[in-house]
Amino acid sequence: MLFTDKERFKAAFTDKIVDQLGKPLEEASGADVFNILGNMVREQAGRNWAETNRRYRQGQEKQVYYFSMEFLIGRLLGNNLLNMGDLEVVRDGLEELGFRLDDIEEEEPDPGLGNGGLGRLAACFMDSLASLGYAGHGCGIRYKYGLFEQKIVDGYQVELPDYWLQKGNVWEVRREDKSVDVKFWGRVETDVDSSGELVFEHKDYETVRAVPYDIPIIGADERHVNTLRNWSAESVMQPSKAFGMRAGSDYHKFLEYKRSVESISEFLYPDDSRYEGKLLRLKQQYFMCSAGLQSILRTFDKLGLPYTALPDKVALHINDTHPTLVIPELMRLLMDEKKMGWDQAWDIVTRMVSYTNHTILSEALEKWPVPMVRELLPRVFQIIEEINARYCAELLRRYPGDEGRLADMAIIYGDQVRMANLAIVGSHSVNGVAALHTEILRKREMRLFDEMFPDRFNNKTNGITHRRWLLHANPQLKDLIDDTIGTRWKTHPQELIGLIKYCEDASFQEKIGEVKRANKLRLAQYIESRHGVKVNPDSIFDVQVKRLHAYKRQLLNILHIMHLYNQIKAAPSMDIVPRTFIFGAKAAPSYHLAKRIIKLINTVAHTVNNDKDVNGKLQIFFLENYSVSLAEKIIPAADVSEQISTASKEASGTGNMKFMMNGALTIGTMDGANVEMHEMLGNENMFLFGLSAEQVLDYYQHGGYYARDIYNGDGRVKEVLDQLMNPGAFCCDGQDFGQIFHSLLDNNDEFFVLKDFASYVETHVEIDRAYRNRPEWLKKSIINIAHSGKFSSDSTISRYASEIWNIRPVEL
Numbered sequence: 001m002l003f004t005d006k007e008r009f010k011a012a013f014t015d016k017i018v019d020q021l022g023k024p025l026e027e028a029s030g031a032d033v034f035n036i037l038g039n040m041v042r043e044q045a046g047r048n049w050a051e052t053n054r055r056y057r058q059g060q061e062k063q064v065y066y067f068s069m070e071f072l073i074g075r076l077l078g079n080n081l082l083n084m085g086d087l088e089v090v091r092d093g094l095e096e097l098g099f100r101l102d103d104i105e106e107e108e109p110d111p112g113l114g115n116g117g118l119g120r121l122a123a124c125f126m127d128s129l130a131s132l133g134y135a136g137h138g139c140g141i142r143y144k145y146g147l148f149e150q151k152i153v154d155g156y157q158v159e160l161p162d163y164w165l166q167k168g169n170v171w172e173v174r175r176e177d178k179s180v181d182v183k184f185w186g187r188v189e190t191d192v193d194s195s196g197e198l199v200f201e202h203k204d205y206e207t208v209r210a211v212p213y214d215i216p217i218i219g220a221d222e223r224h225v226n227t228l229r230n231w232s233a234e235s236v237m238q239p240s241k242a243f244g245m246r247a248g249s250d251y252h253k254f255l256e257y258k259r260s261v262e263s264i265s266e267f268l269y270p271d272d273s274r275y276e277g278k279l280l281r282l283k284q285q286y287f288m289c290s291a292g293l294q295s296i297l298r299t300f301d302k303l304g305l306p307y308t309a310l311p312d313k314v315a316l317h318i319n320d321t322h323p324t325l326v327i328p329e330l331m332r333l334l335m336d337e338k339k340m341g342w343d344q345a346w347d348i349v350t351r352m353v354s355y356t357n358h359t360i361l362s363e364a365l366e367k368w369p370v371p372m373v374r375e376l377l378p379r380v381f382q383i384i385e386e387i388n389a390r391y392c393a394e395l396l397r398r399y400p401g402d403e404g405r406l407a408d409m410a411i412i413y414g415d416q417v418r419m420a421n422l423a424i425v426g427s428h429s430v431n432g433v434a435a436l437h438t439e440i441l442r443k444r445e446m447r448l449f450d451e452m453f454p455d456r457f458n459n460k461t462n463g464i465t466h467r468r469w470l471l472h473a474n475p476q477l478k479d480l481i482d483d484t485i486g487t488r489w490k491t492h493p494q495e496l497i498g499l500i501k502y503c504e505d506a507s508f509q510e511k512i513g514e515v516k517r518a519n520k521l522r523l524a525q526y527i528e529s530r531h532g533v534k535v536n537p538d539s540i541f542d543v544q545v546k547r548l549h550a551y552k553r554q555l556l557n558i559l560h561i562m563h564l565y566n567q568i569k570a571a572p573s574m575d576i577v578p579r580t581f582i583f584g585a586k587a588a589p590s591y592h593l594a595k596r597i598i599k600l601i602n603t604v605a606h607t608v609n610n611d612k613d614v615n616g617k618l619q620i621f622f623l624e625n626y627s628v629s630l631a632e633k634i635i636p637a638a639d640v641s642e643q644i645s646t647a648s649k650e651a652s653g654t655g656n657m658k659f660m661m662n663g664a665l666t667i668g669t670m671d672g673a674n675v676e677m678h679e680m681l682g683n684e685n686m687f688l689f690g691l692s693a694e695q696v697l698d699y700y701q702h703g704g705y706y707a708r709d710i711y712n713g714d715g716r717v718k719e720v721l722d723q724l725m726n727p728g729a730f731c732c733d734g735q736d737f738g739q740i741f742h743s744l745l746d747n748n749d750e751f752f753v754l755k756d757f758a759s760y761v762e763t764h765v766e767i768d769r770a771y772r773n774r775p776e777w778l779k780k781s782i783i784n785i786a787h788s789g790k791f792s793s794d795s796t797i798s799r800y801a802s803e804i805w806n807i808r809p810v811e812l
């Protein structure tokens with residue numbers, strides 16, 4: 001705790017304002033208050049941070065490093081105050097000084113250093129590691145520009161650069177003294193040293209300086225403070241050093257070098273499934289891996305232990321394949337710099353590295369052109385070649401003459417380096433992120449690998465931190481739960497199950513209903529302030545927020561809304577519970593179909609929201625710039641959570657868990673972690689529809705699906721699809737949606753939107769029916785909240801810790 005009581009906080013805070021800003025409190029702006037408060041919190045955390053590090057070093061505790069190209073951490077002020085136990089005192093104190101903490105939190109830039117679920121998972125894991133007392137740290141990139149800021153202009157997505165550092169970052173500490181050098185390009189010379197050993201020397205390289213910016217990750221006990229270390233790429237100031245042997249004092253050349261170096265940590269790639277700008281992307285990956293490993297080895301060196309002890313003291317985890325280069329890079333460091341032999345180095349590396357697979361979408365499986373890797377990273381490429389040669393030899397020993405298997409499983413094949421294959425071969429653990437996803441990996445996508453390495457594959461279902469997604473995002477619900485079952489659930493989220501006892505208690509149901517209504521009113525005000533339209537808080541808030549992607553099927557949602565609208569137009573007296581459909585989604589800038597779908601949603605919204613016949617029965621809002629801070633506003637207000645991906649395509653989902661924890665009921669397919677939700681909730685407390693993963697995969701394999709048959713056979717489908725092509729029903733934009741129409745019919749509807757349409761429509765009718773029975777609905781909502789503790793990332797992290805990393809919490 002930073003402050004023992006409110007009066008002390010007020011006095012200390014007022015002094016700081018005067019001392020640091022040279023102005024009286026009355027003149028302080030919201031931004032001033034944020035900065036001063038942030039600095040006070042950081043300073044306090046600093047003491048615990050130093051102590052945590054001292055303790056880790058002294059106890060020689062095993063450290064986990066979580067390598068991820070994305071950390072979507074969200075705003076930190078509120079969560080830091082929460083974890084430090086200062087939230088109430090600060091809120092009340094500021095109130096008396098004339099400031100609202102909620103407004104002050106809005107002053108903080110929301111760092112968009114991630115695309116979506118994968119980056120947010122990394123952030124939830126950081127919070128759980130520190131909160132459970134594990135020595136676990138993050139390793140990432142300090143992008144100067146995060147994911148683009150999205151504006152909606154005339155219904156179209158417009159991307160603006162997100163310069164989140166403009167006003168500085170109170171949380172980070174630049175650690176110049178911990179900088180390391182990363183080398184690119186050049187060539188490798190082979191020589192024999194005095195003892196007859198082969199030595200490899202990297203010549204004519206270009207040097208990039210990696211400077212770490214550390215962010216303290218404050219655990220829920222406030223005392224454990226771990227580190228998120230993000231690397232920034234900078235030029236080396238002496239040109240002779242920068243270019244190695246290619247020395248030259250040509251100033252132009254130096255400026256060119258400086259620009260190209262700084263571009264490495266300039267932008268986060270805004271595409272979460274395909275990668276453009278390949279060379280820069282590869283540079284980013286190697287930059288992060290090499291800088292991270294060098295700094296980890298430096299820390300390890302201080303322990304004074306032999307390198308054979310590395311796997312007992314350090315675990316390296318790679319979040320998807322983006323950091324796979326840790327495998328050959330650590331081989332390089334151990335062999336070339338620490339003079340270790342191949343076999344011993346390989347044993348150490350594979351015992352240290354573990355890998356999480358996040359997708360089976362084939363367009364997202366990373367592959368690099370061989371010439372690119374060879375030229376950019378000549379020594380690392382040699383090592384990858386050697387790993388591949390030894391592994392392919394072993395494959396042929398096990399499966400003599402099986403060239404087909406070799407073609408599927410090789411790391412280098414044709415002209416490509418396949419990162420997933422390298423990650424599997426070079427690690428001791430490969431995990432999927434939900435039971436169904438892991439099953440599909442083992443039985444289908446990676447079947448041959450599972451056969452070759454049967455103990456390597458395991459499942460770790462994703463999770464979310466209940467501290468951010470419940471305690472912080474939904475304080476009224478937190479208070480109500482505290483009043484009902486006590487407070488132990490905050491440290492033992494599984495104990496939320498205690499709420500089950502109250503699911504039929506009429507007075508508790510009413511209280512749950514009141515909390516939801518208060519959250520809906522708050523969101524309604526937010527929407528009104530943005531869209532200038534009044535929102536009916538008694539309507540069903542039906543929400544789909546997530547990245548825009550064909551497989552996530554926002555298209556199915558909007559086609560269903562078009563159908564509802566058609567029904568109302570045909571029979572304006574139709575009896576339905578009023579619905580407010582809420583969307584939030586960013587589309588990758590080059591993903592044209594996704595951007596068309598955004599335009600379609602906005603076009604339909606415009607028509608429906610302005611049609612008098614609709615008479616309040618339907619409202620549709622697309623909230624721009626979906627991000628962590630917006631998610632925290634939207635999710636607590638949702639009645640219905642749309643988790644409608646094509647079965648087999650969503651590896652886990654974590655949005656689904658956030659909604660469940662906040663009492664929304666899910667309409668979903670049997671996909672990702674929805675399957676595990678359903679296992680606990682049963683059919684009564686969740687609305688399932690659509691094809692199963694098995695059916696979808698069988699269609700892909702054997703064919704037999706004809707989208708046009710559905711178009712011809714189902715009048716509702718024909719009507720909405722024809723409306724995509726004909727101006728009229730939806731204003732004058734009709735022709736714009738030809739691309740969507742063609743993707744469904746000419747390209748035979750790759751994601752089974754039309755196939756699942758009928759079942760989706762029926763299930764929404766069921767939701768309408770269920771909502772009318774308020775006690776029953778609230779009961780379902782309570783049952784959802786009660787079971788959501790299973791999805792706390794605290795449980796997920798405990799399992800990673802004991803089953804993959806072999807670490808235990810460190811007592812402080």
Ligand SMILES: *Cc1c(COP(=O)(O)O)cnc(C)c1O
Pocket residue numbers: 115116117120545546547626627628631652653654655656658
């Ligand atoms: C949780 C979260 C996601 C992931 O949502 P899914 O529904 O699992 O795809 C994406 N973006 C943000 C900002 C999130 O908070």
